[in-house]
Amino acid sequence: MYKVSEEESGKCLIATELIHAGTKLFSFDPSYYQEEKTYQTIQVGLDRHYLAESFLVLLNHSCDPNLIVNTEKGLVYTEKDIYPGEELNYFYPTTEWDMARHFVCHCNSAKCIKHVKGAWWLPLNVLSSYHLNKHIVDLIIKNMNNPDLLQGS
Template sequence: MVAMDTIVIKTENKFRSLITKQAYSKGEIICEIPTEKLFDKANRYTVQIAQDKHTEVGKLSALNHSCDPNVILDTERLIMVARRDIDKGEELSFFYPSTEWEMDAPFICLCGSSNCIHVVAGARFLPLSTLENHYLNRHIREMMIQLLNNTELHLSKLLENAEK
């Protein structure tokens, strides 16, 4: 597996980012997602890898969000993959709601993308029409289905009560 020595944290004006030291082709594996420290709740240094499992990601915690990201975090295979061709020296970014159901620390997105979601709070708070345009990990898709099923059940109960 590819090691993390091809990426480096850059700090500028107290803001951290993750920069690649080499070019990658679309679909190429960049590195593994670390899983040494697991938690049942999110924090700003973890990535959600299952419905109730978060992993501290070390150097990858410097990965910034973008609504038009250049990498995918695949939480089933526990790897970071190039979403498109990436140049040497480019900042790496991923779509946070692709792994996060509810963010520990939501924030305003300033990525400038034409499809910007504006508030990054987690997949739970985004419409399906937005999510369907992004790679989503299995646990996010499963949680979305659960939410839709619960909403459908709630609506049917409301209708039943209204008819009485």
């Protein structure tokens, strides 16, 4: 269904055949979390970070993603049809609040956010077009109720 590919920018996963929207690709157990976040963890709760292994760690970021990572269910599935040769990716701020390692995105999508730093750094109108995980929604609400925590204040 997909293969590991070695690109200039690093390893990634590439579809080897048409994968239909809604296909379950991987599962993981989010109850195996750690409190420390690194560039290899996926945030699965308020202070919970799952150390991504095997295929999960090879999922790169895109601002126009084709995968959804559901951290409550520990499921990764396709959001849209993925054609052979396309890279599998997801929008990191749907799981990450404030990332351990920030970077500049070169996905070339019309909706590219450029600076990928986590959901905390993005305006709501941008975030609302993605499938946010529950802990990200909870953190947005928590921040709204605590104006002192808002950016720039």
